[in-house]
């Protein structure tokens with residue numbers, strides 16, 4: 141699904157009006173009818189609705205919702221917040237059709253809302269052009285104060301939030317639900333707005349498909365459709381050589397679990413053969429916990445340039461894919477071994493965790509990473525690699541710029557992991573849940589990505605599919621075992637359910 145800017149959403153609106161054709165008032169009626177339908181379906185008919193409208197078209201939607209709910213016999217109280225001088229034309233037209241509105245010109249006029257009900261926030265939408273200030277900001281704070289007693293539902297956007305630029309410190313409604321028209325907005329996907337949009341419901345309002353099909357945007361939300369075009373069924377005549385020999389370099393004394401998780405995930409992602417490279421102290425652990433994998437060991441207590449037979453660093457190029465980093469530590473000898481590996485290996489690889497921390501300490505290594513490799517930093521690792529930013533929109537721009545400059549895929553982990561591609565596109569992954577905020581989840585992702593590369597998925601395909609499967613496995617797992625009880629190994633185990641789900 142494409143993610144459009146506020147300007148592009150306005151263009152989609154105008155295109156629909158011209159080419160469907162439909163009047164802007166009819167389009168507003170359609171959008172509001174979807175909202176009214178969702179509200180009644182979700183909250184029923186007994187509760188009172190307090191509908192706060194602004195003076196633009198977002199307020200126009202609020203007025204239509206008020207009229208439709210009133211006509212359906214529900215208890216409706218509508219308010220007009222006079223934040224600006226003049227209403228938009230469609231707002232004015234709908235005030236005429238539903239004049240039973242209480243007007244607010246100053247903060248003391250804010251009403252009492254004695255009976256618990258549904259607050260509909262239709263003050264500002266995509267037309268917000270600057271942070272809300274003065275008494276209007278006070279109205280947004282008052283609504284938030286009421287959020288414990290009432291349920292706040294924002295129309296299209298939580299008022300105060302800008303769709304495609306940071307409103308980090310600006311006053312903003314904290315909605316329980318946001319009914320977003322047709323698309324996700326970029327702002328919903330960034331953690332700095334986590335408390336604002338609540339649960340986002342995308343309502344179809346019939347914007348013209350031709351505009352959406354042709355409009356160019358760097359931002360996308362991965363969806364089932366994209367994933368189904370990526371997925372390749374296995375060849376009935378396949379043998380284990382068909383799906384590549386992957387190498388996982390992970391673990392050190394006290395962190396052998398990272399190697400186990402990444403190796404198991406690599407196997408369950410479908411690699412034909414998996415070798416795991418661990419220090420000597422991990423040999424028995426790996427052989428007994430992951431019998432499907434071959435284990436090669438290092439003389440040292442972590443990954444270093446000293447190897448026992450049968451693995452020698454110069455054999456590294458023979459592997460179809462390499463995933464390196466979980467739990468390897470940042471010892472100088474490990475940094476040296478990573479540097480050698482980068483000199484020897486020229487296919488796309490996966491770099492995570494301590495491999496990234498080493499590169500932060502030796503930034504010259506960045507330029508040596510094979511083109512089209514996948515880096516999977518969490519936010520702190522990202523900051524160590526590329527520096528801090530003032531807000532998460534700037535961080536997103538930095539993420540994309542680095543992917544383009546270095547010709548790498550970079551997955552910035554989070555609720556919606558952001559995956560930047562060398563061509564400047566950024567995909568957000570929607571699967572996953574807070575149960576996955578548990579040690580080792582990232583090691584599983586490294587293993588999955590390595591396994592997908594190994595069996596022949598191109599780096600971009602491996603990235604989008606891997607992130608999707610990882611989150612989906614977590615989502616399948618919590619159905620049975622809860623978010624709290626989920627541990628990283630469950631994500632590995634439920635990978636099977638995730639694969640079955642995308643094959644439906």
Ligand SMILES: NC(=O)C1=CN([C@@H]2O[C@H](COP(=O)(O)OP(=O)(O)OC[C@H]3O[C@@H](n4cnc5c(N)ncnc54)[C@H](OP(=O)(O)O)[C@@H]3O)[C@@H](O)[C@H]2O)[C@@H](O)CC1
Nearest residue numbers: 153168196197198224264265266267268269270271272296
């Ligand atoms: N997309 C679609 O297809 C459809 C979209 N629709 C709906 O239209 C909405 C967009 O409507 P919109 O463009 O009229 O903007 P909106 O959000 O109501 O705000 C504009 C008002 O706010 C004001 N204002 C701005 N910033 C301010 C501030 N900081 N502090 C104070 N005032 C501020 C600005 O006045 P200003 O003072 O800037 O002149 C103006 O009065 C969209 O979110 C969706 O709900 C549907 O109806 C149909 C289909």
Ligand SMILES: Nc1ncnc2c1ncn2[C@@H]1O[C@H](COP(=O)(O)OP(=O)(O)O)[C@@H](O)[C@H]1O
Nearest residue numbers: 518554555572573574576577579580581582583
């Ligand atoms: N709230 C969440 N929603 C969705 N995914 C999450 C959430 N919390 C964590 N994850 C996922 O879990 C993984 C955690 O990775 P990471 O922080 O590297 O963990 P570790 O270093 O312990 O392995 C990432 O892929 C991240 O996207």
Ligand SMILES: [K+]
Nearest residue numbers: 261264295297
């Ligand atoms: K709103």
